Amino acid sequence: MDSALGVGRLTSLELLNPNTGKVSTKRISGKWLSWSPRKRAFIICTVVKRNPQRVSGAIERAHRRFHSAPSSGSFVIDAPSPCGPLRQVGLIKALTYFTPDSIKSPSKNKAHWHHAFGDTGHKGGVYTPKVMPALCRDSKGNLFIKRRAGNIFTVDSWLRG
Helix, strand or coil: CCCCEEEEEEEEEEEEECCCCCCEEEEEECEEEEECCCCCCCEEEEEEECCCCCCHHHHHHHHHHHHHCCCCCCCEECCCCCCCCEEEEEEEEEEEEEEEECCCCCCEEEEEEECCCCCCCCCCCCCCHHHCCEECCEEEEEEECCCCCCCCCCCCCCCCC
8 A cells, every 4th residue: 555645534424326316324433534635536434543663755745735844743544446347326416534633734623614526615616526536335335436537536635526
């Protein structure tokens, strides 16, 4: 597993069914949202333990940009590889996470953050399904966020679709 930036604990996903247009909310517990700058991908993972090693330079820069603070250490995560074919569950319209005190983030600690894919931090806005990544599940039930054609997500002070 490459190094990844810990965004925070994932609490829910708003899913759009592209066939019916219906939106549902999927509660998530025990999972974290991370960002792999090298793969330019979000990762749904589990934190296993604190890691005594320092973070890489790329992760330190990403942490300072996203969390507006230096990192306070690293964690060992479990980010499973897909087992069998991936089945699309829906399109991720938005996600909600919180950044616990174990991650130094003065602007994000103690709040639940709700971000729509396509959100640039401005009020309002209608975001088309084109900017929404797919939520997929493998044969073991593991969840994966998959970029689709037209997705250009980046992670900076805001999540973008």
